[in-house]
Amino acid sequence: MTSTDQPYTDADLRHEAARQLAAWAEHVDSLSVSEQMADTVVPSTDTDTCSRQTWNELLVAPTPDDEYKDFDTAREKVHALISGAADLSEWAVNLGADGLDPTGHVLKVGSASTQIARIHFAFAPDLDETARRGLVEGLGQAIADSL
Numbered sequence: 720m721t722s723t724d725q726p727y728t729d730a731d732l733r734h735e736a737a738r739q740l741a742a743w744a745e746h747v748d749s750l751s752v753s754e755q756m757a758d759t760v761v762p763s764t765d766t767d768t769c770s771r772q773t774w775n776e777l778l779v780a781p782t783p784d785d786e787y788k789d790f791d792t793a794r795e796k797v798h799a800l801i802s803g804a805a806d807l808s809e810w811a812v813n814l815g816a817d818g819l820d821p822t823g824h825v826l827k828v829g830s831a832s833t834q835i836a837r838i839h840f841a842f843a844p845d846l847d848e849t850a851r852r853g854l855v856e857g858l859g860q861a862i863a864d865s866l
Contacts, residue, residue: 733812740808744801752798753790814841824855828862 756774764772778790814821819841828836838858842851 729816733809733816736812737809740812741806744804744806744808747798747801749794749798752794752801756790756794756797818843820844822851824851826855826859826862828866 780786821841824840826838
């Protein structure tokens with residue numbers, strides 16, 4: 720029970736938010752993936768050396784013969800990635816509730832051929848890049864020293 724006048728705790732709210740987020744992710748179907756992909760720019764085409772293209776522009780052939788074959792193949796691969804993704808709902812909800820921003824900082828533990836752990840970082844928005852890098856590198860060194 721909580722010390723406020725509510726009959727639920729902050730943990731109850733976080734749990735319910737994570738449960739609902741996970742439930743939404745479970746019900747993503749191929750049609751929804753198609754709708755989300757179609758007019759979205761493919762990141763690798765959004766560079767100085769490439770012309771910016773959407774998934775439709777990149778993969779839908781201008782002729783009627785199997786015009787959607789390449790798009791459908793990509794869509795199914797995206798759907799498989801979504802279906803096989805780890806449920807990070809609780810982690811995501813707690814990051815947001817704690818005011819932390821996920822970053823691109825990742826620490827991989829293992830060899831070139833086998834990863835035994837992957838650590839993703841989230842930091843307070845006002846923590847500068849030098850401190851972030853120092854925390855990641857320091858943790859990486861501590862792990863390496865212990866292995």
